[in-house]
Amino acid sequence: MTNQALDSAEALLSVQGVSKTYPDPHSKGEFQALSNASIDVMPGECVGLIGPSGCGKSTLARIIARLEKADQGSVTFCGQTVAADKKLSLEAKRNLRKTWLGMQMIFQNPEASFSPSMSIGDGIREGLVYQEGYDRKSAKKRVSELLEAVGLPASYASKRCFELSGGECQRAAIARAIIASPRLLICDEPTSALDVTVQARIMELLKELRKETNTAFLFITHNMPLMSEFCTRAYTMRAGTIEAELISDSK
Numbered sequence: 433m434t435n436q437a438l439d440s441a442e443a444l445l446s447v448q449g450v451s452k453t454y455p456d457p458h459s460k461g462e463f464q465a466l467s468n469a470s471i472d473v474m475p476g477e478c479v480g481l482i483g484p485s486g487c488g489k490s491t492l493a494r495i496i497a498r499l500e501k502a503d504q505g506s507v508t509f510c511g512q513t514v515a516a517d518k519k520l521s522l523e524a525k526r527n528l529r530k531t532w533l534g535m536q537m538i539f540q541n542p543e544a545s546f547s548p549s550m551s552i553g554d555g556i557r558e559g560l561v562y563q564e565g566y567d568r569k570s571a572k573k574r575v576s577e578l579l580e581a582v583g584l585p586a587s588y589a590s591k592r593c594f595e596l597s598g599g600e601c602q603r604a605a606i607a608r609a610i611i612a613s614p615r616l617l618i619c620d621e622p623t624s625a626l627d628v629t630v631q632a633r634i635m636e637l638l639k640e641l642r643k644e645t646n647t648a649f650l651f652i653t654h655n656m657p658l659m660s661e662f663c664t665r666a667y668t669m670r671a672g673t674i675e676a677e678l679i680s681d682s683k
């Protein structure tokens with residue numbers, strides 16, 4: 433794909449000039465975690481975000497997912513924009529919340545997706561009832577289907593995340609993330625806490641999802657071979673800035 437082709441199509445996600453500072457405990461001043469970062473993801477596209485530890489990848493992901501606020505810049509998803517310098521009405525916030533359900537995130541530590549006091553079945557069912565308006569009975573059936581879709585037995589619905597292996601728990605987190613058939617899945621180092629064979633199986637599952645749905649991916653990793661296997665385009669980051677855009681024409 434060429435840059436020209438990207439320019440002429442409408443992006444699913446467009447991040448423009450995002451900056452973020454945190455208090456710096458050492459200097460008692462501020463630390464610039466992100467500086468004027470801009471990226472785009474087109475519908476159905478798999479885009480990598482790669483860079484050394486601490487360069488700001490997860491901070492950017494959290495701002496995109498609205499888990500954190502930017503100091504400057506904007507994030508546009510499915511045509512709706514969150515700008516750091518604009519206050520939103522309650523109604524606008526409600527609309528954004530609905531739109532942002534179309535964006536889900538998978539974390540390095542899958543237990544972050546589930547409350548330890550809840551079974552994974554209840555965690556998934558809660559999403560089905562509150563996000564998708566399922567009634568309890570049909571939600572139960574859908575939980576079984578979602579668990580089976582990610583390669584887990586339906587009987588795992590009664591287990592808690594800490595009773596599963598890391599790979600199983602990541603599968604359950606993926607089932608939780610695909611409840612609402614997301615348009616964009618942000619995967620923040622989804623396999624780095626897993627051993628190599630489990631890592632390969634989770635990547636196969638993500639590839640199947642990519643093939644079966646038109647979900648776009650923002651795939652965050654330190655691992656260049658993994659990134660080039662999965663993504664057609666990538667941004668490299670260093671010290672809070674987007675350094676370069678890598679484009680592969682081989683996929």
Ligand SMILES: Nc1ncnc2c1ncn2[C@@H]1O[C@H](COP(=O)(O)OP(=O)(O)OP(=O)(O)O)[C@@H](O)[C@H]1O
Nearest residue numbers: 454455465483484485486487488489490491492654
């Ligand atoms: N809530 C926070 N408060 C203060 N500093 C933070 C906060 N979150 C992140 N940082 C700092 O911002 C910088 C970027 O962190 P971030 O987690 O985004 O990096 P990363 O590229 O995702 O790293 P890794 O690959 O190790 O996960 C780091 O120096 C981190 O210590």
